[in-house]
Amino acid sequence: MPPPGQVRMPDKDALKLRVRGLIDAHRIMIFSKSYCPFCRKVKDLFQSLGVEYSALELDKIDDGSSIQEVLLELTGQRTVPNVFVNGTHVGGCDQTFQAYHSGLLQKLLGDGKGEETEAYDYDLIVIGGGSGGLACSKEAATLGKKVLVLDYVVPTPLGTTWGLGGTCVNVGCIPKKLMHQTALLGQALQDSRKFGWEYDQQVKHNWETMVEAIQNYIGSLNWGYRVALREKSVTYLNAYGEFIGPHKIKAINRKGQETFYTAQTFVLATGERPRYLGIPGDKENCITSDDLFSLPYCPGKTLVVGASYVALECAGFLAGLGLDVTVMVRSILLRGFDQEMAERVGAHMETHGVKFIRKFVPVEVTKLEEGMPGKLKVIAKSTEGSQRIEGEYNTVLIAIGRDACTGNLGLEKIGVNVNEKNGKIPANDEEQTSVPYVYAIGDILEGKLELTPVAIQAGKLLARRLYGGSSIKCDYVNVPTTVFTPLEYGCCGLPEERAIEQLGQENIEVYHNLFWPLEWTIPNRDNNTCYAKIICNKLDNNRVIGFHVLGPNAGEITQGFGAAIKCGITKELLDDTIGIHPTCAEVFTTMEITKASGRDISQSGC
Structure with a gap:
């Protein structure tokens, strides 16, 4: 029984007094849980601002759940973190950061009367x-x-x-x-x-x-x-x-x-x-793509070092201008891209005069003659043994990454x-x-x-x-892109290797076809070179999870199909789509041959 003249206060009222006391006693009061990542995020914010805070970890005390019920009654919010600044209820993680970005939090951190702790420029x-x-x-x-x-x-x-x-x-x-x-x-x-x-x-x-x-x-x-x-x-x-x-x-x-x-x-x-090679003569005698596009003279006979999309694109258009171009490749072409497509890109470039030196890396570049361009000697070594080779070029373009x-x-x-x-x-x-x-x-x-x-x-x-009060985040999945090699390569979604790795060979179906652009038939060039394939997920209604096209205007084609893939297009929907004839892109509306069938995909006409 309570002492005479006193009435025992209900537990809930006692908790309310305790909670209000904590809020009034601390400049920043955070009701938190020790394992909550959103609570940690809010604490990091105040720590980065150099402001001391007090946190009550509700998972560490016996009446934590009861305090959450009291907070629900006081604020309409039961979740954590539950943040108070100078007695004002700010809210949870999102509301705290919104208050920070709007400047409200800084005002509350002043004297509570609207004065900011610091005026930023x-x-x-x-x-x-x-x-x-x-x-x-x-x-x-x-x-x-x-x-x-x-x-x-x-x-x-x-x-x-x-x-x-x-x-x-x-x-x-x-x-x-x-x-x-x-x-x-x-x-x-x-x-x-x-x-x-x-x-x-x-x-x-x-x-x-x-x-x-x-x-x-x-x-x-x-x-x-x-x-x-x-x-x-x-x-x-x-x-x-x-x-x-x-x-x-x-x-x-x-x-x-x-x-x-x-x-x-x-x-x-x-x-x-x-990135540079880190070998003698690279920064003194070589250029990168940062230099190429404003180079005041024709680069002449060029060695391109690397197999990135930058390397192949530059090699491609330099060869297209009639220059003698060689590409030195350490390992594979277009790392991160579909490797079947990458090899087809390389094969087409080779057919059109670009030479490839595979599995070699430069170890020294020395200047033989000054000039615009001058003359350089490149010594390279094999990545698989002790063999060394030498070559003379007017320009060495390094494109090994960034x-x-x-x-x-x-x-x-x-x-x-x-x-x-x-x-x-x-x-x-x-x-x-x-x-x-x-x-x-x-x-x-x-x-x-x-x-x-x-x-x-x-x-x-x-x-x-x-x-702006938005909550929309950038979607980094299924982003379409194109490599502007002489024969353009556009893609969206998974490379075939990645699809097999994620789903297993038995759960994907690959449809593919060679095609011959009508514009190329009269000049009679590059038949059975352009190539298209889609990768479908058999476990998800044959939804298209990989799109790949090698051919002219691949970028323009891929942009449209990129939107379709974003919408979840399936093989059935592609089949139901009427193609535009005669175009290259229509090949994706008439695909019937699967890789698994082993059938011939060669074409003899448009």
Whole structure:
């Protein structure tokens, strides 16, 4: 019995008093569970802000579930984390981060009367002015945020540099496709005689004219990006960004002058740069794709080192311009892509004059003669023995892969985790790094596709989640892409090897066919070279899980089928689709032959 004159308080009322006491007694009170990843995420946020908090781990106390019931009555929320700041109920993980990105959390962290703990220079600073960074910054500005973009191109060993827009615009997709088109026009000239075009003039290609035209176009794009940023009131600085502490960076311009800026949120979009071989003479005597597209002279006889899509694309269009081209391959072509398709790409290139040296790697590149181009000697060794070979070339183009540009950003000073092997940054499915106010998009993200449209999509969606109340995340599955080799290779979904690995040979069906574009019949070239195949999941209504096409305009074909695969297209739906005749893409509506049948897929007409 309670002492005379006192009434025993019900347990629930006692718990309410206890909960309210905890909320009133602590600047930040988090009702949490020790194993909850969302609770951990919220704690990391306050820790990154340098703000002390108190957490009650409900799974560690006997009356934890009862306290959750009290919280439900007080706030309408039973789940954890349940966050209170200066007595104000903020909510769970998502609500806390929304309050942080809107600035409400900072106001609550003041004296509770609307004063912020710190006034940042910018709401958002984006480090990197490539496709992803520009997309994110413009979207954030459209949503009313104050944004700064830092972009600085470290010159190549040969001194090549470029303007705003990143790899794709300056030394990637755009000039690559235009040089690919140059080579296709050369092939079209040859074909045209068979269609009745008569001309006596000697046809030859002028490298300088092509480069000047392409660089003029790229220059217009650089200017357009600057104008677009200005129109959206985004501040742009041609400077290198480096973290010097939480929420603070140092910007260094070309003259070495330093300025300092703070921001509530940061997005890293620094992209990648080509990797060098690490052998004598590579940086002094070789070029990469960073140099090729603005090279002021024709490269002449060229050795391309590598078998990446960059290597094969460059080798392809250089050969298409009439140059003597050799590709030196360490192991396989187009690692990560369907290997049957990769070998067909290589075979077509070989048929059209590109030479391949398989299973060799360079060990030294020395200069024999100066010039534009000069002359180089390459010594290479076998990957399977002690054999060595030598060769002389005018130009050596290294295309063995790319490394993430994260090494000099000062990320270690603020605790952003980085994969030491490749410089890539691990992040969650919202592109958030190990530091809650720092995000990463584009090629530097670990385990994600290195494609321009992916970076653009991720950048836009990130800005909308941060500032527009959206919850939509970037979908990195079934992204279509195309390799612009002389015979283009488009794909979406799984390579055949990966499909077998994931589902087992017995659970997939592969339909395939060779086809002959009508445009190629009159010139009578490359019959039974173009190839199409789809990979179907027998366990899921023969849904198409892999799409592959080798032929002209493969990019245009793949884009449409990419949308269909996103919608879950099946083999039956493909069969029910009426094709457009005469096109290359119609082959996918008439496929009947499976690989398992072993039937002949050779074609004799259109």
